[in-house]
Amino acid sequence: MLALLTRDLRLATRAGGGFGLGVAFFLILCTLVPFGVGADTSALRPIAPGILWLGALLACLLSLDRIFALDHEDGSLDLLATAPLPLEGTVAIKALAHWITTGLPLIAAAPLFGLLLHLPAEAMPWLVISLLIGTPALSMLGAFGAAITVGLRRGGLLLSLLVLPLYIPTLIFGTELIRRAVASGDPTTPLVFLAGITAGVVALIPFAAAAALRVNLR
Amino acid sequence: MSIWEYANPVKFMRTSGAILPFAVAGAVVCTVGGVVWGFLTPDDFRQGSTVKIVFLHVPAAMMAINIWVMMLVASLIWLIRRHHVSALAAKAAAPIGAVMTLIALATGAIWGQPMWGTWWEWDPRLTSFLILLLFYLGYIALWASVEDVDSAADLTGVLCLVGSVFALLSRYAVLFWNQGLHQGASLSVQSGERMSAIYRYPLYLSMLGFLLLFVALVLIRTRTEIRRRRLAALQAREMRA
Numbered sequence: 160m161l162a163l164l165t166r167d168l169r170l171a172t173r174a175g176g177g178f179g180l181g182v183a184f185f186l187i188l189c190t191l192v193p194f195g196v197g198a199d200t201s202a203l204r205p206i207a208p209g210i211l212w213l214g215a216l217l218a219c220l221l222s223l224d225r226i227f228a229l230d231h232e233d234g235s236l237d238l239l240a241t242a243p244l245p246l247e248g249t250v251a252i253k254a255l256a257h258w259i260t261t262g263l264p265l266i267a268a269a270p271l272f273g274l275l276l277h278l279p280a281e282a283m284p285w286l287v288i289s290l291l292i293g294t295p296a297l298s299m300l301g302a303f304g305a306a307i308t309v310g311l312r313r314g315g316l317l318l319s320l321l322v323l324p325l326y327i328p329t330l331i332f333g334t335e336l337i338r339r340a341v342a343s344g345d346p347t348t349p350l351v352f353l354a355g356i357t358a359g360v361v362a363l364i365p366f367a368a369a370a371a372l373r374v375n376l377r
Numbered sequence: 378m379s380i381w382e383y384a385n386p387v388k389f390m391r392t393s394g395a396i397l398p399f400a401v402a403g404a405v406v407c408t409v410g411g412v413v414w415g416f417l418t419p420d421d422f423r424q425g426s427t428v429k430i431v432f433l434h435v436p437a438a439m440m441a442i443n444i445w446v447m448m449l450v451a452s453l454i455w456l457i458r459r460h461h462v463s464a465l466a467a468k469a470a471a472p473i474g475a476v477m478t479l480i481a482l483a484t485g486a487i488w489g490q491p492m493w494g495t496w497w498e499w500d501p502r503l504t505s506f507l508i509l510l511l512f513y514l515g516y517i518a519l520w521a522s523v524e525d526v527d528s529a530a531d532l533t534g535v536l537c538l539v540g541s542v543f544a545l546l547s548r549y550a551v552l553f554w555n556q557g558l559h560q561g562a563s564l565s566v567q568s569g570e571r572m573s574a575i576y577r578y579p580l581y582l583s584m585l586g587f588l589l590l591f592v593a594l595v596l597i598r599t600r601t602e603i604r605r606r607r608l609a610a611l612q613a614r615e616m617r618a
Contacts, residue, residue: 303539307519307532317518321536324511325543328550335554352553356546367539374531 160244160252167256171225181218181261182268188214189272200277207276208286208337214272215265215290216297216326220319222261223301226253227309227372236309240376246369250302251361254368258298266290285340289353293333296357299364300325306368310375328356384460386603393596400596404589411436411583418575430488432579436587438481441509444474444591448516449541452534462599464530465606467537468520469598473591475513482506501551508547512540526606 192210196202230236239249269290270283278286304322308314332353340346383389415432451467454460485503486496497503519536523529 307536310528311522314522317515317522320511320518321515324508324515324547325539327508328543328546331547331550331554349553352550364539367535371532371535374528374535377528 160248163239163244163249163252164256167253168259170229171256171260179264181222182264184218184221185214185265185268185272188217189275192276203277204279207273207278208282209334210276211269211273211278211286212290212293212330212334215262215269215294216323216330218265219261219294219297219301220322222257223305223318223322224308224315226257226302226305228305228314231309231375236372237376240372246372247365250306250365250368250372251299254295254299254302254365257302258295262290262294262298266294279341282337282341285337285346288350289333289336292350292353292357293329296329296360297326299360299368300329303364303368303371306371306375309372329353332356381458381460384458384462386462389462390600390603393600397593397596397600400589400593404586404593407582407586408590409586411579411581411586414579415576415583418579427488427491428576430484431576432583434481434484434488435580436584437477437484438506439584440587440591441474441477441481441506444470444477445509445512445541445544447595448474448537452537455530456534456538461530461606462603464534465602466595466599467533468530469602470591470595471513471517471520473594473598475510475517477587477591478506478510478513482510501548501554504551505544505548508551509544512544516540 189210192206193203196206227236230239240246242249266287269286273283273286301322304318304325307321308318311317332349336346336349336353339349383392412432415429418429420426420428448467448470451463451470455464455467482503485506489498490496516533516536519533520529523532
């Protein structure tokens with residue numbers, strides 16, 4: 160499992176733009192938003208948590224097709240499927256690799272982009288916490304979507320149509336966490352829900368994704 | 378005699394062919410009857426004549442949810458017992474469910490304009506119906522884009538299972554996110570009746586009509602799918618010969 164993880168991480172870094180592209184996309188989005196809604200602090204501040212979460216979500220979405228597509232093309236996915244490691248484990252590791260290459264850099268960059276959007280200082284730690292808890296679920300659900308669409312030639316748009324509705328609960332609880340933490344200082348309820356969703360997704364989705372992969376490798 | 382006999386397409390075609398005329402006739406009579414009877418009811422003293430859209434809105438909304446449940450059951454039967462008719466029935470039901478969701482959203486908007494003063498409101502019920510529509514669209518799109526029929530049935534089956542969990546999750550997550558404008562359930566078993574009997578009986582009739590309409594449509598569409606599969610099999614045989 161560790162070997163697979165290091166292999167995926169190495170591929171992501173050496174193939175170019177593994178770590179950087181997601182963050183660059185995130186930066187562009189945060190730059191474009193003030194052009195769209197105006198540069199007023201009063202206009203940006205209330206929507207900053209939502210924009211940052213949407214940015215993280217879209218950056219995650221754009222890199223999803225890389226989870227399985229390249230391995231499917233060169234046949235290494237078939238080898239992984241026949242390897243002693245169960246396919247569920249492969250899926251979990253690949254989602255983890257995706258999270259490390261796109262999720263973690265986004266979380267590290269999020270406070271900086273929060274500054275650009277005038278996110279209040281007291282919301283910063285909560286932004287990082289909510290992303291830290293929520294983005295693993297995004298990667299795992301994305302791996303499920305990627306597993307379903309891996310055999311399709313033009314799966315990109317379909318992938319977003321399938322995956323984005325699944326992101327709704329995570330998005331709701333993630334932004335609600337920040338909002339409540341700033342408004343009342345007590346984000347316990349959304350925090351628990353967000354963590355619950357992530358835990359459930361990480362525990363159960365690998366089985367669904369592996370089932371979809373088996374169908375596509377048949 | 379067991380329900381699994383209908384997994385045999387020939388048996389299914391024979392039985393559904395016998396049921397179909399009755400389902401169609403019942404659907405027409407009940408839907409038309411319910412809606413017309415609904416239009417003849419007196420105006421509500423607060424909502425005026427707009428109340429009459431409820432005879433389309435509530436049955437459509439009820440079917441929109443129940444069709445997804447039917448697709449979930451059919452997908453489970455396909456995934457567990459590999460009955461082709463079941464997968465085809467789920468495929469046939471999806472566009473009907475999407476249209477029912479659209480009808481519920483559209484009639485709700487037409488009613489909401491004069492009553493709430495807005496076509497659309499980010500109310501939990503409205504939002505979760507929009508999300509349900511997205512799930513339907515994703516499901517239909519996946520069926521359309523996978524070429525191999527069995528793979529498509531498997532993938533959409535898995536998607537339906539995961540989607541059901543997340544549709545339910547979203548339903549309660551949006552409650553958390555925004556306060557509602559939509560009134561509570563129009564009919565409820567626990568809390569007694571909230572509607573006067575003159576509205577209730579036409580509503581029951583039109584709900585029955587929509588249910589029969591769904592049965593008729595899903596039978597027609599499933600039969601079409603089975604015939605399409607047979608046609609494809611015949612063409613493949615001819616190609617080989």
